[in-house]
Amino acid sequence: MHLNQSCHHAQITATPVPLHARASLNFSADQNPPSLTEAAYRDLHRSSTLKQKHLHSGHSHASGRSATYRRGHQTPHLQASTSNASTEAQPKIVGLGLACWDFLAQVATFPKPDDKMRTERMETRGGGNCANALTAASRLGADTYLVTKLGKDSIGDQIVSELENDGVNTQFVLRDDGLSAFGYMIVDKQGGTRTSILTPGVEHTPQDLPAHIIDAILENASLVYFDGRLTDCAILLAKAARQKGVPVLVEAERPRQGLGELLQQADYLCTSTHFPQSFTSQSTLGDAMICLMQQLPRVQWIITTLGKKGSVLVEKASPQDAQEDAVLQDMLNKMLTEASSSSSKTSSTNGASRHGCVSIDSAACTSKTQVHIRAGSTLSSEKAYKLQRTAPEPQQDEAVIGWGSAGHAKPNVAGRITVATAAHVPQYRKQSRTQLGLETPSLAASCTA
Numbered sequence: 001m002h003l004n005q006s007c008h009h010a011q012i013t014a015t016p017v018p019l020h021a022r023a024s025l026n027f028s029a030d031q032n033p034p035s036l037t038e039a040a041y042r043d044l045h046r047s048s049t050l051k052q053k054h055l056h057s058g059h060s061h062a063s064g065r066s067a068t069y070r071r072g073h074q075t076p077h078l079q080a081s082t083s084n085a086s087t088e089a090q091p092k093i094v095g096l097g098l099a100c101w102d103f104l105a106q107v108a109t110f111p112k113p114d115d116k117m118r119t120e121r122m123e124t125r126g127g128g129n130c131a132n133a134l135t136a137a138s139r140l141g142a143d144t145y146l147v148t149k150l151g152k153d154s155i156g157d158q159i160v161s162e163l164e165n166d167g168v169n170t171q172f173v174l175r176d177d178g179l180s181a182f183g184y185m186i187v188d189k190q191g192g193t194r195t196s197i198l199t200p201g202v203e204h205t206p207q208d209l210p211a212h213i214i215d216a217i218l219e220n221a222s223l224v225y226f227d228g229r230l231t232d233c234a235i236l237l238a239k240a241a242r243q244k245g246v247p248v249l250v251e252a253e254r255p256r257q258g259l260g261e262l263l264q265q266a267d268y269l270c271t272s273t274h275f276p277q278s279f280t281s282q283s284t285l286g287d288a289m290i291c292l293m294q295q296l297p298r299v300q301w302i303i304t305t306l307g308k309k310g311s312v313l314v315e316k317a318s319p320q321d322a323q324e325d326a327v328l329q330d331m332l333n334k335m336l337t338e339a340s341s342s343s344s345k346t347s348s349t350n351g352a353s354r355h356g357c358v359s360i361d362s363a364a365c366t367s368k369t370q371v372h373i374r375a376g377s378t379l380s381s382e383k384a385y386k387l388q389r390t391a392p393e394p395q396q397d398e399a400v401i402g403w404g405s406a407g408h409a410k411p412n413v414a415g416r417i418t419v420a421t422a423a424h425v426p427q428y429r430k431q432s433r434t435q436l437g438l439e440t441p442s443l444a445a446s447c448t449a
Contacts, residue, residue, distance in 0.1 A: 092220050093137050096147040096234050097130025097227030099163070099173075100181035100198065101155045110188040110195070120189065126162045127183060129227035129251060138167040139367040147217055147237070148230070149174040149204035156180035156201075167368075172217055178202035206236045214240045225249045231258030238265035255279055263296055270303045286329030287389045289314050293413045309336060310376060310421040317384035322414035326385035335419040339377040376421030387413045 106121040126135075134144040146168050150156035152175050159180060160170050181201035187194050209217075214237060218224070224241045226234045228251050235258060238248050242265055250266040252259060252275045263269065269292070276288030280295070289302055293316060301315040312332055366372050 090143045091222035092143045093223050094145045094221050095130045095134045095225040098128035098229045099131035099148045100128045102127035102183050104185045106187040109190040134168045135166045145169045147172045151178040151180040151202050176202045204230050221246045223247050227251045234262050269299050284329045290413050313418040315416045317414045319412050319414045322384040322386045328387045329390050335379045339379045339419050342377045378420040380418040381416050384414050384416050
């Protein structure tokens with residue numbers, strides 16, 4: 001792995017061209033592609049003759065069912081691709097969450113009720129936020145382990161095979177009777193929209209994670225990542241990670257049952273564009289990020305992705321280090337505008353101070369497949385500020401989050417701010433597994449579900 005250690009802010013950039021873009025089967029319009037129903041029927045109901053040669057002989061005794069864990073392996077192809085990498089031990093990243101198989105159909109325009117139409121392009125590929133994130137981390141050289149549950153079906157076999165080909169260890173992927181999760185995605189070429197229909201798979205429950213399995217999962221782990229799904233299992237593993245001193249990163253895409261309790265265990269939080277405001281009922285992103293910092297005292301930083309605009313990072317700082325007040329939303333507006341206007345300029349301005357902010361070198365790293373990933377324009381506040389909301393905090397907000405009425409002082413929030421425009425990922429070679437969908441950007445964007 002080749003990482004630019006001085007450019008550690010690469011993780012904060014939004015990526016309109018997905019890092020994941022995993023394997024798929026392509027059908028062009030002139031190839032008479034099968035319908036989604038035909039493809040699903042073929043994969044779900046065909047007589048499966050695939051041997052379960054990677055299944056571990058152990059059972060999930062706690063569940064009392066015939067569930068089995070897989071023993072992960074590295075493919076010869078992946079070993080060859082990393083033979084020139086550093087021999088230093090790479091960080092072990094554990095992820096618990098969704099892994100599924102997606103059927104993506106691009107159509108000229110979104111169908112009306114009772115319409116019949118043909119797809120212009122058809123792809124199938126692995127999906128799920130957790131599987132996507134671990135795939136990207138594995139390609140950047142991390143030692144990644146997926147914790148999830150799949151059915152003993154052909155779709156589950158495809159999911160596991162693809163993940164293992166990308167270097168994700170699947171020994172903690174539980175296989176049980178039933179279906180693996182899969183989804184249909186209709187990509188409207190004219191309207192630029194994506195409609196997703198997910199069929200959940202077998203249920204992953206806390207009983208599937210007995211203490212000895214949790215100990216094995218967390219052994220030598222550097223970080224545990226949760227995609228905000230499977231919250232009962234996630235809370236159990238997050239609490240165990242905290243007891244062992246393993247940092248916890250939570251991704252919050254939308255409010256879900258149990259997510260609030262999971263967030264209480266988070267050291268780091270990454271959110272979608274609208275999550276902070278929908279979760280806190282605040283009117284602006286800046287106010288919502290302050291509210292999240294107050295509600296989640298363990299969180300050290302919050303990243304919010306902004307789609308094509310990029311992303312923002314608020315890093316918690318000691319109140320003693322912050323001497324000046326600043327309205328966070330005003331800072332975000334100013335910095336995002338400046339970052340956007342300077343994204344097309346040359347890097348000769350890097351390091352120059354502008355209006356209390358300093359531009360930093362574009363974060364860059366290189367994947368194991370020699371793909372260079374570079375941030376756009378990146379600005380960081382020169383110092384920590386006492387972060388203020390755009391308006392006085394309402395009294396009812398204090399009661400909701402537990403301050404005021406109980407006699408506790410609401411904690412001040414001090415932090416440093418960084419913004420970055422969207423990351424740049426170059427076009428891949430035609431035969432690369434990761435080039436999928438780049439010829440049709442709307443379809444490529446659809447694998448970020």
